[in-house]
């Protein structure tokens with residue numbers, strides 16, 4: 001590991017060569033494990049130990065070996081802390097249980113836990129979607145990269161870099177396959193005032209119209225040029241950087257749709273850039289590269305596989321304080337401030353009469369919440 005400015009990053013890793021650096025036995029074991037055959041004895045032979053030793057180690061290192069048989073039930077552990085137990089963690093648990101007897105505090109905790117926790121998911125909704133598609137097995141052995149995508153960064157005194165979704169991608173996948181699953185409110189936004197026709201649904205979002213974008217990693221721009229109308233964003237940046245006053249003439253441009261993850265040479269932990277919609281910039285970080293193993297999904301269609309969904313609080317409707325805001329209303333004499341955020345129901349009830357005519361001369365824009373995108 002080496003230190004580069006504020007970040008801890010690894011040496012450069014050629015993703016394609018990574019798989020070749022593994023021993024044949026390890027690679028074939030990964031393959032067999034994925035295929036459902038237990039190959040631990042093959043590793044034992046490689047390590048010059050007997051099969052009996054492997055069996056013994058399996059028993060001794062089993063998670064079950066940690067249990068004494070006297071463990072309290074889960075429910076009891078949380079709610080009834082034994083009197084003779086004096087650990088730091090149980091002291092805090094006791095204190096917290098006392099505090100939660102206060103109804104207001106209990107509600108506040110429930111509210112916070114509902115909307116601001118990171119959720120570790122083996123993304124069931126995504127799996128469900130995959131189940132309906134034709135399944136084909138993942139090629140083995142294969143490489144799995146963990147890619148963390150961050151929210152758009154808007155510079156400011158209180159700006160923070162916030163992680164959004166984390167995906168597992170295969171070495172054999174193209175960069176465009178990752179790009180297609182990254183969600184951002186900039187892609188969902190729809191420009192214009194819809195107050196005269198709020199029920200209009202056949203409208204194109206920014207993602208359907210402006211399809212250009214690029215990844216920037218280790219001095220190489222990977223532009224999405226799948227659509228003939230796409231703009232090669234990198235062209236002007238490379239020209240600007242190669243001017244004598246800027247002195248950076250090593251940047252090159254490639255096509256995102258022609259590049260697989262196995263073609264990359266990257267550093268773990270290094271912040272890279274994903275840019276789309278003209279100026280929406282996301283930091284992406286590759287945090288891990290490893291061989292595919294038995295606990296990974298085996299269907300090719302499951303990838304990129306979302307493993308972490310980082311949720312934040314949603315923007316609630318300012319009228320009912322319950323629904324999620326779907327409209328941003330400006331210049332209305334009926335709302336206390338401008339802009340005002342309303343859900344679909346309150347928007348219609350407050351700002352339209354029984355004949356569906358707008359009340360007053362306001363403007364309404366569709367609002368997309370990053371927490372419920």
Ligand SMILES: [Zn+2]
Pocket residue numbers: 152184185186187276277280281282
């Ligand atoms: Zn974005």
Ligand SMILES: [Zn+2]
Pocket residue numbers: 317318319320321322323342343344345346347
């Ligand atoms: Zn409402």
